[in-house]
Amino acid sequence: MPKYEIGIIGLGKFGYFLGQSLTDLGHTVLGIDNDSEKIKRAQDVLTQVYKADATDKAALVQLGLAELTHVIISVGHSMEASILIALHLKELGTKNLWCKAVSTEHEKVLKKVGVDHVIFPERFAAEQLARELVIPGLIDYLPLGKGVILQELRVSKWAGKTLRELDLTNKYGIQVVAIKQTGEADFKFVPKANTVLTKEHILAVIGKEEAIKDLEP
Incomplete structure (x- = not known):
């Protein structure tokens, strides 16, 4: 995994934990x-911390923000401040700029x-959280298109069959990305097509939510 130099402007809850x-x-x-x-809370956690007014363009230049690989703006509910900081950073040539928005109007201005x-x-x-509450086995809800999820499926009716025989990709547009036995802590990724399933197997599958919910594994 490549290592990046990342700037975070605003060290409230989101910025700090990020x-x-x-x-x-x-x-x-x-x-x-x-x-x-x-600043005091973050100084023993982050690589470097600086007390500065990020709406001051000169301060951004002095700290070399535009030279970092990524910059994230997380300045709470101050729309005016985040927009001004974003404008300064784009003028300075920041290549990969992320910004937390508080409303759709805020989002529109930031994109402009x-x-x-x-x-x-x-x-x-x-x-x-909404999906975790109502979808058993949900691992993640992925922003790869509307309704794409990563979910655990416990094998029952599929026991005795191989992944090749099930042909989930061609039949349902679903991909098995990992597999593990009941009681195992970690998944094994990219299982082989000739893997024979048992009732002890748990599959991690990715696909459209409506396709996955209709399966009877």
Whole structure:
């Protein structure tokens, strides 16, 4: 996995935990905030932290934000601040700019400014939770098209058959991406087509939600 140099502007809950996760994954993370308490909390977690007003273009230049591989703007509910910061960064040549939005109107303005990726963390978390509540075995809800999910299926009726015989890809547009035995902690990825299934098997499949829910595995 390549290692990136990532800037996070705004070290509230979302920015802080995003930075912590990226640091844990081995990336270099530079955090910026104008709140001394937030800087203090993040200084032992992120690679580098700076107290600065990111709406000041000169500060962004001094900190070299535009030279980083990714920059994420997460400045709470301040639409004006996030738009101004985004405008400055695009003018400075930032190549991969992400920004947290608080409304669809905010999103529209950010895209007009040139932000590459607009994110709604609360909306995504709510959609994910809703599906986890009502879809047994859901592993993830994927933004690969409407209704694409990654879900666990416990084998019952398919016992004694191979993945080749089931032909799930051609029949249902579903792909088995991993398999494990009941009691095993980890999945084994890309199972062989001649794998004979038993009632002890659990499959991780990816496909359209409506196709998966109609299966009787």
